[in-house]
Amino acid sequence: MAAAEQQQQQPPPPPPPEGCRPLSALLGGIAQAAYYGKAGITEELLRRQLYPEAAPEEFRALRAKMGGLLQSIASADMDLNQLEAFLTAQTKKQGGITSDQAAVIAKFWKNHRIKIRESLINQSRWDNVLKNMNWRVDLKSQSRHIDQINTPVAIVEMELGKNGQESEFLCLEFDEAKVNQMLKKLSEIEESMTSLTQAT
Amino acid sequence: MAAVGKTMAYGHSESGGGRGGFLGARVPAEVEAMARAVRDVDKETFRRLLKVTVNALEGKDCKESVKLIAESTNLSEEQLAFLISGMYTLLREALRLPLSTFKQEVFKEDLKELRIPEDFIADFSSIVFGNRRPVSEGTAQRSRLPSVQDFKWRVDVAISTSSLARALQPSILMLLKLSDGTAHRFEVPVAKFQELRYNVALILKEMNDLEKRSILKIQD
Numbered sequence: 431m432a433a434a435e436q437q438q439q440q441p442p443p444p445p446p447p448e449g450c451r452p453l454s455a456l457l458g459g460i461a462q463a464a465y466y467g468k469a470g471i472t473e474e475l476l477r478r479q480l481y482p483e484a485a486p487e488e489f490r491a492l493r494a495k496m497g498g499l500l501q502s503i504a505s506a507d508m509d510l511n512q513l514e515a516f517l518t519a520q521t522k523k524q525g526g527i528t529s530d531q532a533a534v535i536a537k538f539w540k541n542h543r544i545k546i547r548e549s550l551i552n553q554s555r556w557d558n559v560l561k562n563m564n565w566r567v568d569l570k571s572q573s574r575h576i577d578q579i580n581t582p583v584a585i586v587e588m589e590l591g592k593n594g595q596e597s598e599f600l601c602l603e604f605d606e607a608k609v610n611q612m613l614k615k616l617s618e619i620e621e622s623m624t625s626l627t628q629a630t
Numbered sequence: 631m632a633a634v635g636k637t638m639a640y641g642h643s644e645s646g647g648g649r650g651g652f653l654g655a656r657v658p659a660e661v662e663a664m665a666r667a668v669r670d671v672d673k674e675t676f677r678r679l680l681k682v683t684v685n686a687l688e689g690k691d692c693k694e695s696v697k698l699i700a701e702s703t704n705l706s707e708e709q710l711a712f713l714i715s716g717m718y719t720l721l722r723e724a725l726r727l728p729l730s731t732f733k734q735e736v737f738k739e740d741l742k743e744l745r746i747p748e749d750f751i752a753d754f755s756s757i758v759f760g761n762r763r764p765v766s767e768g769t770a771q772r773s774r775l776p777s778v779q780d781f782k783w784r785v786d787v788a789i790s791t792s793s794l795a796r797a798l799q800p801s802i803l804m805l806l807k808l809s810d811g812t813a814h815r816f817e818v819p820v821a822k823f824q825e826l827r828y829n830v831a832l833i834l835k836e837m838n839d840l841e842k843r844s845i846l847k848i849q850d
Binding site: 504505506507547550551553554555557558559560561563565567569582584585586590600601602603604605606608609610611612613615616617619620622623626627 | 774775776777778781783785787788791792793794795796797799800801802803804806808814815816817818819820822823825826827829830831833834836837840841
């Protein structure tokens with residue numbers, strides 16, 4: 431019961447090695463490397479920064495355990511109920527985690543769930559993805575061809591890119607009729623998606 | 631005709647009194663040369679040459695046709711080249727001008743000044759003003775950028791992936807075929823799709839606003 435009370439309090443400022451801040455930071459470091467694509471976050475770096483008194487093998491085991499847990503949680507995209515059940519089970523296991531650690535993991539997942547999910551979805555996108563679009567509308571004020579004046583033209587630039595590669599920029603021209611057509615098709619897509627999400 | 635061919639190198643800068651016709655103050659040398667040489671060409675050959683010229687304006691390959699004409703007439707390939715190049719320039723310049731201001735009578739007058747035979751003037755005229763007007767790639771200098779010719783799409787739902795056991799994530803796949811012949815395939819995440827749709831609607835609104843606001847309405 432004292433332990434339960436402790437769980438609800440804020441962690442004390444100087445944390446013990448198994449305390450909240452280093453663990454939270456460790457989870458952050460693991461996420462940076464595994465999900466946010468940050469290079470150069472080595473085990474040694476994490477150990478020195480967060481658990482300098484721990485022996486390398488000890489730290490390795492800790493990192494592996496936490497990494498494994500995070501992966502299970504992320505892969506299943508657990509909601510709060512599933513998370514609670516999962517973490518509780520882990521606290522009861524032999525060589526599992528403490529309830530303090532469970533609390534830290536839960537808090538971390540609540541904060542990072544959406545971002546990590548987005549990152550995982552991106553990892554399964556292997557084709558070009560539309561990253562950005564810019565546009566402007568031109569109106570010819572003077573022209574050799576008189577019938578071209580007053581017809582607006584849209585110039586659209588689309589940034590298409592793949593993971594880790596340089597983007598390709600697609601520059602296109604649209605007259606009003608084409609913009610209309612495009613808008614119609616996009617509305618069709620919107621309708622299709624709405625009916626899809628309603629069905630599931 | 632060989633002599634005429636040589637004259638082309640020293641083109642006159644004046645023709646028929648130096649009046650600036652649709653070809654400008656200086657009639658291009660090849661047009662002048664053609665105008666002279668074409669008087670000695672029979673109608674049949676002229677029509678075949680005209681056809682080749684129109685094909686050239688439409689961007690088609692003409693080497694074979696020119697060879698055939700050379701074989702069946704007593705004109706050398708070189709002479710044919712001069713004739714066709716003159717006809718090409720003449721038609722190209724005429725086709726650039728908007729039909730709203732460039733009138734058939736003016737065109738015919740200009741050709742008369744060049745002393746092109748009447749029959750041939752009629753043929754030229756029917757190309758420029760008739761419904762055989764070539765749809766050419768070369769003369770329409772408007773588009774500098776490709777436009778979308780075809781747009782296909784697909785909504786996919788990822789059920790499960792190697793990174794995410796339960797994904798259930800819809801995504802839109804688009805295939806754009808452009809006027810320059812290239813095709814581009816890309817995925818659009820749902821959030822980006824909404825942005826795309828919003829932007830396209832905004833572009834349309836801007837275009838409509840611009841047209842209404844336009845103070846540069848040039849009336850004929």
